[in-house]
Amino acid sequence: MITPGFLYIAGALLLLLPINNKIKYILSFLITTGALIVTFYLMPGYRFQVDFLHFTLVPFQVDRISKLTGLIFAVAGLAAVIYSINICSRIILSLIFVFIGSALTVVFSGDLFTLYVFWELMTISSSFIIIMASDLTKKTGYYYFLMQVAGGLSLLWGIFLQYSATGNLSLNAIDAGIPFFMLGVAIKLAFVGFHTWLPLAYSKAPFYVAVVLSIYTTKVGVYVMCRLLSGINILAYAGLISALFGIVMALRQNQVRKFLSYSIITQVGFMIIGISIGTATGIAGAMFHLVNHILYKTVLFMAVGVVIYTTGKDSFENLGGMGRKLPVTSIATLVAFMGIAGVPFFNGYMSKTIIKEAIQEPLLTWGLNLMSFGTSLMFLKFIYYAFFKNSNMNLAKKPAISMQLGLGFLTVMMILIGLNPFLLGNLTNIDVDINYFDIKHMLSGIQPFLWSIPIFILFKKYLVKNYERLLYYDMYRKIAKIFVTTGYELSNYHDGNLNKYLLWATTTLIILLLLLVF
Structure with missing residues (x-):
């Protein structure tokens, strides 16, 4: 049994060979589907241990949380590769495979040494993807690299302190060097104050690169936080502050991908709160929300990518007319919108309900409702431009079939989870005793969305105006x-x-x- 990430890394090496496009398509499909199948059949409890120098390392370990995260990483990897395979070069695709493979290996690592090595390999591969994508993204790639290296050095120093204090490198809750682990994770998950790399990289990089980055970078940070820093209650309030900051910044954006980038910070805030609560229910809710967030945020980045691909522009004004000219993209966008808004019978509702159920403090409950309201409000802005605002948007070309296949695949996944919220728990044996469709939970889920509609109508002229001066300070x-x-x-x-x-x-x-x- 091997780590699914190694399949991607092996595929990256094969893609460097001088092969034609047909072989590239076949090889990419075999690697991505193979990794998904291997991940699906992994058995929680499996553990591979090896002695290296004077250390006992566990480079491969499976439990319920790692399998859940690995599954969504493999599913999203398949969709992202299908989406971008006709657009990106063979070299960039090879780097994307290294990036995805490294993320998967981090998820199934059982010791701090393995985690750190592939954490850094993620940084190197993703930085080269941004730098090599075009001449316009080189400075952005350097900035991204420096920020990620700062996080990696903090993580490394934390590992040194942890090993000095405990004498082992096991992947358990941390006893020493906690501030350094917190700093390393904070940069990776774009916590407010350490977030500056995210809107810059995701808005400047080619849209298909932004799709891949949005799936893995911050989510690896969330996963590592779950492993090493769960149950630190004060971080729940920090997550709330970070989420509210993301809402304010998103509402003031004119560029769509910057808008989506700041909304990632908001959604990560939900996950931080669930992990910081530290209970089994809170952690399950956070990790289910990680799955749902990858699905609907990837779909939204893919939808915006379709608009950029067909119109050549990336602004809210160019979303207009999507409903008439891009029907597949429009349906996917609406499903993703309902999911991120937490509307019952859509996937985001399920994980938000679990996190709400885990919260015992009134202030956090109030904050979570405010976050849900803000999320609905800012995505009403997205929907307004996409479906209701008149636009002279003209399609220079039709979207590639592969782009619509990747988009449609994840949309189907969202619908399945929304209609059957027990699906994720059944796949990974993570049980949460909640009746999702009772009146109490459904009302709690839909109220923030319903309140956001009249507020948006009343303050529309402020929410959809073109801000010349943005709240951006680096x-x-x-x-x-x-x-x-x-x-x-x-x-x-x-x-x-x-x-x-x-x-x-x-x-x-x-x-x-x-x-x-x-």
């Missing part, structure tokens, strides 16, 4: 400029004058002596 660029400017100014003093160097050295010694004395 402190990391400011800090970088300060360092560069300071270094440049200091370099002016390095002119070879010995007396000046002696003065600098003497002054520094006097300051150090004063600090020691006082």
Whole structure:
């Protein structure tokens, strides 16, 4: 039995061979479906252990949570590859396979060493995908790489501290170095304050790259948080703040992919809350929400990708007329909208209901309802532009059949989970004792959506206006400029004058002596 991620990595190597398009299609289909089949038949409890140097490593371990996450990663990987196979080059597709394979290997890792190696391989492969996609995305790729490296170094330092304190690398709740683990995970899941890479990368990269990134990057952060940092209650309130920030920022966006990027921050907030509660119900709700979020957010990114592919533009104004000219994309968009809004009989309702059931604190319950209301409100903006606002949108070309197949596949998955919310639990033996279709839960699920409709109508002119000045401030660029400017100014003093160097050295010694004395 091998980790499904290794199939993707092997496929990436095969794609580097000089093969024609027909072989590329066949090979990609075999690898993606093979990984899905292998993941489906994995048995919770399986564990592969190996001795490496002085360490006991577990590079492959299966339990109910890892199988659930692995399944949705494999399903979404199949859909994403089908969607993009006619658009991206063979080299980019090979890097995408490495990225997906690394994410799957992280999910099934049983020790911190394996997790870290493939966490970093995700960073390297995804950075090269962005950098190599086009000349316009090189700077974006460098920025993304630096942010992810900062997170990786924090994670590595946390692993050092954990090993020093416990003497093992097992993948359990952390006892030491918690702040460093929190920082590493916060960057990966785009927590507010560490989120700046996400809207930048997802809006600048080609749309098919954004589809793949949206599936795995933040979700790996959520999964690792579930493994290492569950039950830290204060993080639930941090998740609430992050989610509300995402709503405010999304409502002020004019570019669709930036809008979707900020909405990811909001949806991750739901998952943070569930994990931070720490109960079996809360964690199950968070991980089910991870599954549902991958489904409807990937569909929305794919739908926007279809619009970009057919019109060449990425703004809300270009969504208009979708219902008339792109029927398949329109149906998928409506299903995804109802899912993300948490409307009963759609997939998002199921996981949000579980998280609400797990919450015991009134403030968090109130915050969760506000988050659901804000989510519905901002996606009404999306729907308004897509179906109700008049537009002169013209299709320069028809969407590729493969794009519609990938889109349709995930839409069917959303509908199945919405109609049968016990499906995910039955597949992975994660039991949640909730009657999803009783009056209490259905009213709780639909109320935020119903309240958002009149509010949107009343404040439509503010919600759909073109904001010239956006609430965007990147402190990391400011800090970088300060360092560069300071270094440049200091370099002016390095002119070879010995007396000046002696003065600098003497002054520094006097300051150090004063600090020691006082």
